[in-house]
Amino acid sequence: MTAARIRPFFAACALAAVALIPSVASAEPTFYGIVRHVSWNSIKVDDPRTNQTLGFEILPKFDQIFSGDGKTTYQMKDIKPGRYVGIIYDQKALGIRHADQIYLLTNRNERIRRL
Numbered sequence: 001m002t003a004a005r006i007r008p009f010f011a012a013c014a015l016a017a018v019a020l021i022p023s024v025a026s027a028e029p030t031f032y033g034i035v036r037h038v039s040w041n042s043i044k045v046d047d048p049r050t051n052q053t054l055g056f057e058i059l060p061k062f063d064q065i066f067s068g069d070g071k072t073t074y075q076m077k078d079i080k081p082g083r084y085v086g087i088i089y090d091q092k093a094l095g096i097r098h099a100d101q102i103y104l105l106t107n108r109n110e111r112i113r114r115l
Contacts, residue, residue: 028090030112032084032086032087034083035084035085038076040060044056045085048108055097056097058099059098062076065079065101065103066101079104083104086110086112
């Protein structure tokens, strides 16, 4: 094979690879609000701006709790009703909304800043 025939083949392979790579810009679903209820397996958060309340399932050994800047880790006992939080979640497991990460925030205007 000559170089003239190989180049289009590699260009087509590169284009196909780029099309198959998931988009990095796709943001994970995030919900901000005030904790209304927390138990060993769930958390309920109320967004006062939109009057929307969402509940999230939590695994028993959940340990993905961080400060708003992502530098400090916390335990489940630090989440209390009335605390501002940001929750990164998904609904992949049987359509059940569950928390992947919880960020403890200082006020409602703060947003999650991940490292």
